Amino acid sequence: GESVGLHLPTLSVQEGDNSIINCAYSNSASDYFIWYKQESGKGPQFIIDIRSNMDKRQGQRVTVLLNKTVKHLSLQIAATQPGDSAVYFCAENIRGGSNYKLTFGKGTLLTVNP
Amino acid sequence: ETGVTQTPRHLVMGMTNKKSLKCEQHLGHNAMYWYKQSAKKPLELMFVYSLEERVENNSVPSRFSPECPNSSHLFLHLHTLQPEDSALYLCASSQDLVQPQHFGDGTRLSIL
Numbered sequence: 001g002e003s004v005g006l007h008l009p010t011l012s013v014q015e016g017d018n019s020i021i022n023c024a025y026s027n028s029a030s031d032y033f034i035w036y037k038q039e040s041g042k043g044p045q046f047i048i049d050i051r052s053n054m055d056k057r058q059g060q061r062v063t064v065l066l067n068k069t070v071k072h073l074s075l076q077i078a079a080t081q082p083g084d085s086a087v088y089f090c091a092e093n094i095r096g097g098s099n100y101k102l103t104f105g106k107g108t109l110l111t112v113n114p
Numbered sequence: 115e116t117g118v119t120q121t122p123r124h125l126v127m128g129m130t131n132k133k134s135l136k137c138e139q140h141l142g143h144n145a146m147y148w149y150k151q152s153a154k155k156p157l158e159l160m161f162v163y164s165l166e167e168r169v170e171n172n173s174v175p176s177r178f179s180p181e182c183p184n185s186s187h188l189f190l191h192l193h194t195l196q197p198e199d200s201a202l203y204l205c206a207s208s209q210d211l212v213q214p215q216h217f218g219d220g221t222r223l224s225i226l
Contacts, residue, residue, distance in 0.1 A: 042219045
């Protein structure tokens, strides 16, 4: 079946550095992608999304890059702060009759060292 | 504050008990969802409601029974659960079925 995967289960960075979290997807029909952040004891929090007609989208301190050629998605966090420590999930949505069916990856644990 | 409130935050129950999880959203959304989050596994979609009608039952065992009395409230009724049902149960809502989903903080369920 189709799946969303992550290249690294953990990522450790120094405060102030930039972080890059990667995600691979396998279904070329996927046309909508979301990044979520989940802190300990909390539910996933929406960070940013991107549609397949774009290859880059920027938010506050975050940038999502989409490379449809290699089916790769990344989340870049600028000037990483201790409050950014969390598990980050990517999710994909496949256009069709079930637009709400997000497929989630397992997540990458980001640890920010002060 | 996410706008999606789940109660209780923690629940411990025996396999023969009956309990219910509650979700309330204050975002004016029309779609609500139940997910199961187990350790080291991706989020699993369980049920989807749109305008109070169930649009998805993702092969969930009948010991889980959802209820959506109105667009702001969603329940998950539990009975005769198994130890493998221990997990974090997350509720989410979205404006409609194609908009981003917003999650509550979950109910941590432990089955003895």
